[in-house]
Amino acid sequence: MERTDRLVTPVLVGGCAIILISFAVRSSFGLFQIPIADEFGWLRAEFSMAIAIQNLAWGIGQPIFGAIAEKVGDRKAIALGVLLYVIGLVVSAYAITPGQHQLLEVLVGFGIAGTGFGVILAMVARAASDENRSLTLGIVTACGSAGQVVGPPLAEALLSAFPWQTVFLIFGGIILAALLFLPMLKAPEKPSTPELEETLGAILGKAFRDPSFLLIFIGFFSCGYQLGFITAHFPAFITEYCGPIAPGGVLHTMGVTTTSALGAMAIAMIGLANIGGTLFAAYLGKTYSKKNLLALIYLGRTVAAATFILLPITPLSVIVFSVVMGSLWLATVPLTSGLVGYIYGLRYMGTLYGIVFFSHQLGSFAGVWLGGELYDLYGNYTMVWWVGIGVGALSAIVHLPIKEIPLRLRAVQAA
Numbered sequence: 001m002e003r004t005d006r007l008v009t010p011v012l013v014g015g016c017a018i019i020l021i022s023f024a025v026r027s028s029f030g031l032f033q034i035p036i037a038d039e040f041g042w043l044r045a046e047f048s049m050a051i052a053i054q055n056l057a058w059g060i061g062q063p064i065f066g067a068i069a070e071k072v073g074d075r076k077a078i079a080l081g082v083l084l085y086v087i088g089l090v091v092s093a094y095a096i097t098p099g100q101h102q103l104l105e106v107l108v109g110f111g112i113a114g115t116g117f118g119v120i121l122a123m124v125a126r127a128a129s130d131e132n133r134s135l136t137l138g139i140v141t142a143c144g145s146a147g148q149v150v151g152p153p154l155a156e157a158l159l160s161a162f163p164w165q166t167v168f169l170i171f172g173g174i175i176l177a178a179l180l181f182l183p184m185l186k187a188p189e190k191p192s193t194p195e196l197e198e199t200l201g202a203i204l205g206k207a208f209r210d211p212s213f214l215l216i217f218i219g220f221f222s223c224g225y226q227l228g229f230i231t232a233h234f235p236a237f238i239t240e241y242c243g244p245i246a247p248g249g250v251l252h253t254m255g256v257t258t259t260s261a262l263g264a265m266a267i268a269m270i271g272l273a274n275i276g277g278t279l280f281a282a283y284l285g286k287t288y289s290k291k292n293l294l295a296l297i298y299l300g301r302t303v304a305a306a307t308f309i310l311l312p313i314t315p316l317s318v319i320v321f322s323v324v325m326g327s328l329w330l331a332t333v334p335l336t337s338g339l340v341g342y343i344y345g346l347r348y349m350g351t352l353y354g355i356v357f358f359s360h361q362l363g364s365f366a367g368v369w370l371g372g373e374l375y376d377l378y379g380n381y382t383m384v385w386w387v388g389i390g391v392g393a394l395s396a397i398v399h400l401p402i403k404e405i406p407l408r409l410r411a412v413q414a415a
Helices: 010-026 029-040 044-072 074-092 098-114 117-127 133-161 164-184 193-197 200-209 211-241 259-285 290-310 315-328 332-344 349-378 382-398 407-414
Strands: none
Touching: 010 074, 010 098, 010 117, 010 133, 010 164, 029 044, 029 133, 029 164, 029 211, 029 259, 044 074, 044 098, 044 117, 044 211, 044 349, 074 098, 074 117, 074 164, 098 117, 117 133, 117 332, 117 349, 133 164, 133 259, 133 332, 200 332, 200 349, 211 259, 211 290, 211 315, 211 332, 211 349, 211 382, 259 290, 259 315, 259 332, 290 315, 290 332, 290 382, 332 349, 349 382
16 A cells, blocks of 8 residues: 555554444453452452453563564454454453463453454554555554543443343454455555564664663653553552532533542543644644653643642542643653654564563553552552652653654764
8 A cells, every 4th residue: 555645544544443442441451440450359459450461461462463563464463352352351350360361461452463453553653644654543543542532431340230241242252353454455565665664683782872762751650551541450540539429410411420430430531631732743743842741741640640639629629630640641642652663663563662661551551550559559559640740740750851853864864
């Protein structure tokens, strides 16, 4: 397929559909915290560890699937990801011990890696024109948020009608449906001759020696920490600590009568707000410095989280926080992936972004795991919130010295 100046292409549509399906299921795992813990009498940390391992496996698998896609093709990598995702969900439905859940979440994590940002964003970026690239990355990321809008309420509805085991099986069938979109993902345009001549080892060596790559890697940690913690623990946090929902109020008229339902709604609202936030960030990324935009996003997250935890937790504060945090939620993804592609080229963008994304998933692992451990230790989530605020401030700072100039131009300037 030749690169086209059209914004909407089959590759973009197919990639968006797969991301939406994958993230709809992934974003719903926090809703299983209480049902699974209550059935088996587990501590909160047990299933939290399973979700944390899922996030870590996702991070480990991302550069692996990026390299697979670049070696044997995007569609084969995605098909492998779907297969692992489905197997992980189906077998998890029959798991009865914490160790079994934690082990099987490795399969789910690798499945998310094969159907997630690392493969899809690189594929879409290679197929897009220079003018449309930033916006197409934003559209794909926004579709991940759309999955977050759909997934938690769907999980909440299914859990009210079926055991959690049945819901896992239903989700396995939904993930399998992603294979229907593979025919739309034709191979993107081959890269330029200079990029073809450069090996993966050579570009990895250049990236690892570049301080900017390390700063991008460090900066993405807090994004994963905050997203992992909130996705896994925010529904339970709201259920246990939010003030009562006033009878006859606006939420009641919307069908939200319990804090459990508010938790599912909050995750969905984060995803809904992020659709606009991500597209706006991607649009700004066409004109303004991506590293500076990232610093502002992390600063905004830090202020929002600090304000939320310092104020009383009420249904109104939950809604306001969800909208504010949602507008900044995945806005980092098109900017970070676009920054990697801009500085280091598109040929091995999937692998390079996958390595950076590993930092994101290390953060996710820490956020999910610490959320459960510190909850069991202190009986609340206060400490883990403040850790997230601290690493968010750090990310805002480390993005500022990044050298936002392509490597090939740096070499010319040095000569």
